[in-house]
Amino acid sequence: MSGGAADDPYDVVVVGAGVVGCAVARALARYPLRVALVEAADDVGEGSSKANTAILHTGFDAVPGTLEAGLVRAGHRLLGAYAAEAGIPVEPVGALLVAWDEEQRAALPGLAAKAARNGHHTTRLLGAAELRRREPHLGPGALGALAVPGESVICPWTTTLAYATQAVRSGVRLLLGRRVTAVSGAPGGPHRLSTTRGPLTARFLVNACGLYADRFDALLGVQDFAVTPRRGQLLVYDKPARALVRHILLPVPGPLGKGVLVAPTVYGNVLLGPTAEDLTDRTATGTTAEGLAGLREQGARIVPALVGEEVTAAYAGLRAATGREDYRCAARPALRYVTVGGIRSTGLSASLALAEHVLGLLAECGLRTGPERPLAPVRMPNLGEAFPRPYRDAAAVARDPGFGTVVCHCEHVTRGEVRAALASDVPPAGLDGLRRRTRAGAGRCQGGHCRPALQALFEEHRRSAGRRRYGKDGGAR
Amino acid sequence: MRHEGTREERAARAVDVLVVGAGPAGLAAAARLAAAGAGRVEVLEREPEAGGAARLCAHPGFGADRRGRPLDGPGYAGRAVRAAVRAGAAVRTGVSVTGWAGPLVLETTAPTGLEAVRARAVVLATGARERARPARLLPGTRVRGVLTAGELQRTVALFGPRPERIGQRAVVAGDGPEAGHAVRLLRRAGVAVVAVVGEGPRAAVRAGGVPVLAETAVTEVTGRGRLAGVAVRGRDGRPRTVGCDTLVLTGDWVPEHALARAGGLPLAPGGRGPLVDGALRTAVPGVFAAGGLLHGGEPAARAAAEGRAVATAVLAHLGGGAPRAAEGLPVETSGPLRWVHPGLLGPAPAPLLLQAEHTLVRPLLTVRQDGRVLHRGRPAGVLPAWRSLRLDARWTRGADPGGGPVVVDVRE
Ligand SMILES: Cc1cc2nc3c(=O)[nH]c(=O)nc-3n(C[C@H](O)[C@H](O)[C@H](O)COP(=O)(O)OP(=O)(O)OC[C@H]3O[C@@H](n4cnc5c(N)ncnc54)[C@H](O)[C@@H]3O)c2cc1C
Ligand SMILES: Cc1cc2nc3c(=O)[nH]c(=O)nc-3n(C[C@H](O)[C@H](O)[C@H](O)COP(=O)(O)OP(=O)(O)OC[C@H]3O[C@@H](n4cnc5c(N)ncnc54)[C@H](O)[C@@H]3O)c2cc1C
Numbered sequence: 001m002s003g004g005a006a007d008d009p010y011d012v013v014v015v016g017a018g019v020v021g022c023a024v025a026r027a028l029a030r031y032p033l034r035v036a037l038v039e040a041a042d043d044v045g046e047g048s049s050k051a052n053t054a055i056l057h058t059g060f061d062a063v064p065g066t067l068e069a070g071l072v073r074a075g076h077r078l079l080g081a082y083a084a085e086a087g088i089p090v091e092p093v094g095a096l097l098v099a100w101d102e103e104q105r106a107a108l109p110g111l112a113a114k115a116a117r118n119g120h121h122t123t124r125l126l127g128a129a130e131l132r133r134r135e136p137h138l139g140p141g142a143l144g145a146l147a148v149p150g151e152s153v154i155c156p157w158t159t160t161l162a163y164a165t166q167a168v169r170s171g172v173r174l175l176l177g178r179r180v181t182a183v184s185g186a187p188g189g190p191h192r193l194s195t196t197r198g199p200l201t202a203r204f205l206v207n208a209c210g211l212y213a214d215r216f217d218a219l220l221g222v223q224d225f226a227v228t229p230r231r232g233q234l235l236v237y238d239k240p241a242r243a244l245v246r247h248i249l250l251p252v253p254g255p256l257g258k259g260v261l262v263a264p265t266v267y268g269n270v271l272l273g274p275t276a277e278d279l280t281d282r283t284a285t286g287t288t289a290e291g292l293a294g295l296r297e298q299g300a301r302i303v304p305a306l307v308g309e310e311v312t313a314a315y316a317g318l319r320a321a322t323g324r325e326d327y328r329c330a331a332r333p334a335l336r337y338v339t340v341g342g343i344r345s346t347g348l349s350a351s352l353a354l355a356e357h358v359l360g361l362l363a364e365c366g367l368r369t370g371p372e373r374p375l376a377p378v379r380m381p382n383l384g385e386a387f388p389r390p391y392r393d394a395a396a397v398a399r400d401p402g403f404g405t406v407v408c409h410c411e412h413v414t415r416g417e418v419r420a421a422l423a424s425d426v427p428p429a430g431l432d433g434l435r436r437r438t439r440a441g442a443g444r445c446q447g448g449h450c451r452p453a454l455q456a457l458f459e460e461h462r463r464s465a466g467r468r469r470y471g472k473d474g475g476a477r
Numbered sequence: 478m479r480h481e482g483t484r485e486e487r488a489a490r491a492v493d494v495l496v497v498g499a500g501p502a503g504l505a506a507a508a509r510l511a512a513a514g515a516g517r518v519e520v521l522e523r524e525p526e527a528g529g530a531a532r533l534c535a536h537p538g539f540g541a542d543r544r545g546r547p548l549d550g551p552g553y554a555g556r557a558v559r560a561a562v563r564a565g566a567a568v569r570t571g572v573s574v575t576g577w578a579g580p581l582v583l584e585t586t587a588p589t590g591l592e593a594v595r596a597r598a599v600v601l602a603t604g605a606r607e608r609a610r611p612a613r614l615l616p617g618t619r620v621r622g623v624l625t626a627g628e629l630q631r632t633v634a635l636f637g638p639r640p641e642r643i644g645q646r647a648v649v650a651g652d653g654p655e656a657g658h659a660v661r662l663l664r665r666a667g668v669a670v671v672a673v674v675g676e677g678p679r680a681a682v683r684a685g686g687v688p689v690l691a692e693t694a695v696t697e698v699t700g701r702g703r704l705a706g707v708a709v710r711g712r713d714g715r716p717r718t719v720g721c722d723t724l725v726l727t728g729d730w731v732p733e734h735a736l737a738r739a740g741g742l743p744l745a746p747g748g749r750g751p752l753v754d755g756a757l758r759t760a761v762p763g764v765f766a767a768g769g770l771l772h773g774g775e776p777a778a779r780a781a782a783e784g785r786a787v788a789t790a791v792l793a794h795l796g797g798g799a800p801r802a803a804e805g806l807p808v809e810t811s812g813p814l815r816w817v818h819p820g821l822l823g824p825a826p827a828p829l830l831l832q833a834e835h836t837l838v839r840p841l842l843t844v845r846q847d848g849r850v851l852h853r854g855r856p857a858g859v860l861p862a863w864r865s866l867r868l869d870a871r872w873t874r875g876a877d878p879g880g881g882p883v884v885v886d887v888r889e
Binding site for chain 1: 487523571586587588589610612614616617618619625627628631634635636697701731738
C-alpha cells in the first residue's frame with residue numbers, strides 16, 4: 001500500500017483519511033477512476049475520528065436548514081443501513097434529553113418543535129415518573145425528558161476502517177505516512193503535490209484534513225475560515241456500569257453551554273463527557289485534572305452510581321470549530337478543488353451523506369466519473385457486545401483454535417482476531433491501531449496484562465511478513 | 478448479553494468443585510479439597526501457565542522451602558501447582574471463564590472449544606490487579622512509557638531484562654513493597670531509576686541511592702508520543718517536574734471482580750471484592766471467594782491461607798445440609814480505612830482484616846455496635862497504607878447477632 005507511482009497521475013487525490021476522507025474515497029471507488037487517499041499519520045482515523053462520543057446522531061437538534069442538518073439526517077439513514085451490511089456494531093438505544101430544572105423543562109417543547117422542523121416527528125415528552133421508570137439510576141431531581149428514538153451508539157473505529165477497507169479493495173490507493181506539504185501546478189494543469197514521501201499528481205483534489213482544513217486551503221491560496229480546536233475530554237467506565245444506563249442521556253442545551261452526556265458504548269462500557277474547551281493548539285489531545293474532575297462532578301449528578309465504578313479509559317478529542325454553526329464545504333471549479341471543512345461534532349454520523357455531497361461538488365468542478373460499478377463487498381470483524389464475538393462462537397473455535405485462545409482477558413479478544421487484524425487489507429501500524437481493530441488492550445487493565453504478548457504477536461507477524469518498516473508505536477515502549 | 482442462534486453451542490460437563498484462578502489462593506483451595514476427597518476438583522486458569530501473580534515475581538519474599546532456602550515467586554508458584562496436582566486436582570490452563578450460564582454453571586472458552594461447566598461448588602480466586610493510569614485519573618498526554626509493575630514483570634518475563642524494551646530513565650510511583658521490587662527489576666534490566674514517588678510519610682522502599690520523594694503525588698504526565706516527564710506535587714504544594722521516559726505505577730489494587738459481578742454478586746463496599754462472611758461464602762449459595770479477589774496487594778501466603786480456609790467451608794457445603802448464602806452482621810468502617818474484611822460477621826467471633834487509606838501513626842481503633850464499644854486499642858505503632866492489620870476474634874466478641882452493623886472506627 002505504499003508507493004503509488006504506478007497510478008500517477010491520479011484522477012482524484014483525497015487528502016486526510018479520517019472518517020470523512022475514507023467515506024469520500026469509498027464513494028469515488030464506485031467509479032472507474034484512479035483515486036488516492038493520502039494521510040499524514042501511519043493509520044486511518046488517527047485524528048478526530050478516533051476520539052469522539054461514538055453516537056450516530058439523527059440530527060434532531062441541528063440548526064434547521066443548514067447543510068449539517070440535512071447531511072446528518074441523511075447520513076443517519078445511510079450509515080444505519082451500511083452498518084448492518086458491513087458488520088459495524090450499532091445499538092439503537094435512543095436518547096433522553098433530561099431536564100434538571102424548570103428552565104430546562106420549559107425548553108423541551110421547543111426542542112421537540114425544532115426536531116420536527118428537522119424532519120423528526122417521533123420525539124415524545126416524558127414526565128418525571130415515566131422518566132424514572134425508563135432510567136431508574138438517574139440522579140435525584142430529574143423533572144422530565146424529551147425522548148428521541150433513533151439516536152444510536154456505533155463503533156467509530158470500525159466505521160472508518162470499513163470505508164477504508166472497501167475503498168482499498170475496490171482499487172483506491174491508500175498512502176499512509178505522507179503529509180502533503182505543498183500544492184503547485186500550472187493554471188489549468190494538474191495539481192502537483194509535494195508530500196513527505198515524494199510527489200503526487202492529481203487532476204482533482206479533495207481537502208478532508210479535519211483540524212487542518214484551513215491550513216490545507218492555504219496551500220492553494222484559499223482563505224475561507226479558521227479552525228479553532230474545541231477539546232472534548234471523556235471518561236470511559238468499566239463494563240459493570242453498563243447496567244446503570246439504558247439510553248443516551250443528553251443534556252438540555254442552555255445558556256450555560258451544552259453540559260455533558262452519559263451514554264452506553266457498543267463495547268458494553270459507559271461514556272461520560274465531553275468537555276468543551278476552545279484552545280489554540282491543534283495537538284492538545286491530553287486530559288487535565290480540572291477536566292476530569294468536572295466530568296466526575298457532572299456525572300455524579302446525572303447517574304450517581306456511575307462515579308463509584310472503575311474508570312477504564314480517559315481520552316480527549318478535538319472538534320474542528322470554525323465560528324459558524326455549520327459545515328464549511330465548498331467547490332472551487334477554477335482550482336478543481338473541494339474543501340470538506342468544519343466537520344465539527346457530527347462528522348461520523350454525516351460521513352456517508354457528506355461523501356455523496358462531495359461527489360456533487362466534484363461534478364461541479366468538472367469531474368466526469370464514468371459509469372457506476374459495484375464496490376467490493378466488506379464484512380468487518382464484530383467489536384460489539386450486542387452481536388456474536390468469536391470467543392463465544394463454537395463454530396469459529398472449532399475451525400481455528402486461535403479463536404478460542406483469549407489474549408486480552410478484559411475484552412475477551414482472541415489470538416485469531418489479532419492475527420486476522422494483522423493480516424487485514426488495512427493493517428495496523430502498531431498496538432494502538434491493533435486496539436482499534438480488535439479492542440485488545442482497551443479494557444480495564446489497559447493492556448497491563450496483554451501488551452507484551454500483543455507486541456510479540458505484532459513482531460512475529462512483521463517478521464513473517466518480511467516487512468522492514470516499523471510503525472511509531474510498534475517498537476519498544 | 479446472551480444471543481440466540483446456534484453459534485453458542487457449548488459442551489456441557491459437571492464437576493464437584495470448580496476453582497476459577499490458579500494463583501496461590503485457588504491452588505491452595507484445590508489442593509486441600511482434592512486431598513479431602515471432595516470429588517472432581519478442577520482449577521481453570523486463563524493464562525498459559527498456572528501460578529497466578531506470584532509466577533511473575535522473580536524476587537525473594539515468598540517464604541522459604543522446608544530446608545529454609547528462600548523462595549522466589551516462580552519457585553513458590555511451582556510448588557503450589559505441584560501440590561494441587563499431587564493432591565489430585567485437575568489444573569487446566571488456557572481456559573477463560575467468561576460468564577455464568579446459571580448460578581453454579583460457568584461458561585468457558587479454550588482452544589479446545591466452548592463449555593458450560595456445572596459444579597456443586599464454585600470458588601472464585603481471580604486475584605487483583607494494580608489500577609492502570611486512567612483508573613487513577615492521572616491526567617496528561619496519551620504517551621507510551623506508562624505501565625504498572627505487573628506489566629513491567631511481564632515485559633521482562635517475555636523479552637528479557639533489556640532496556641530497549643522498557644526505557645532509559647524511570648520514575649516509580651508508590652510506597653509499598655512492590656515499589657522496591659520494581660526498582661530492583663528496572664535496575665536489573667539496565668534502566669536508571671531517577672526517583673520513587675510515594676504519597677505516604679515514609680516508604681517501604683529500600684533501594685540504595687534512589688531518591689525517595691515522600692508525601693508526594695504524581696499529578697500529570699507529559700510528552701508527545703513517548704513519556705517525557707511527570708509533574709509531582711509534594712507537601713509544600715509546589716509542583717515540579719521530573720524528567721523520565723518511563724513511569725511504573727505500583728500498588729493501588731483493585732479486585733478482578735468482573736466475573737463475580739457478572740454473576741450478580743454484591744460487593745463489599747470498601748474493598749470492592751464480592752461480599753463474604755467469615756466462612757468466605759458469597760451471596761449465592763455454593764459460590765465462595767478467596768485471596769486477592771477479596772483484598773489485593775497482600776502476601777501470597779495470606780492468599781494461600783485463605784484458600785485453605787475456603788476449602789473447609791466448601792467441604793461443609795458439600796457435606797450436605799441446606800446450601801447457605803453469606804450471612805451475618807454487616808461490618809462497616811469509619812475514618813480513613815480502605816476496607817475491612819470480611820464484610821459480614823457470622824454468629825461466632827471472627828478475626829477481621831483491615832487496611833488504612835493512608836499510613837497512620839499509632840492509630841486508635843474502636844469496634845462498636847449500636848454505639849456500644851466492643852473493643853478499643855492501639856494495636857500498631859505505624860499502620861502503613863500498603864499492609865493490612867489483623868484484629869483477632871477478641872475485637873468482635875460480644876457482638877449481638879440481633880443488633881445493628883459492627884463499625885470499625887480508626888483515628889490517629
Ligand atoms: C469530543 C468529540 C466528540 C464527538 N462526538 C461525535 C459523535 O458522537 N457523533 C458524530 O457523528 N461525530 C462526533 N464528533 C465529530 C467527529 O469525530 C468528527 O466530525 C469527525 O471525526 C471528523 O472527521 P474528519 O475526517 O473530518 O477529520 P479527522 O478525523 O481529524 O481526519 C483528518 C485527517 O487529515 C489528516 N491530515 C491533515 N492534514 C494533512 C496533510 N496536510 N496531509 C495529509 N494528511 C493530513 C490528519 O492526519 C487526519 O487524519 C465528535 C468529535 C469530538 C472531538
Ligand atoms: C508486583 C508484585 C509483587 C509482589 N510481591 C510479592 C512478594 O514479594 N511476596 C508475596 O508474598 N506476594 C507478593 N505479591 C502478591 C502475590 O503475588 C499475591 O498475593 C498472590 O498472587 C495472590 O494470589 P491469588 O491466588 O489471590 O491471585 P492471583 O495470584 O492474582 O491469581 C489469580 C489467577 O486467576 C486467574 N483468572 C482471573 N480471572 C480468570 C478467569 N475469568 N478465568 C480464568 N482464570 C482467571 C488469573 O489469570 C490469575 O492467574 C506481589 C504481587 C505483585 C503484582
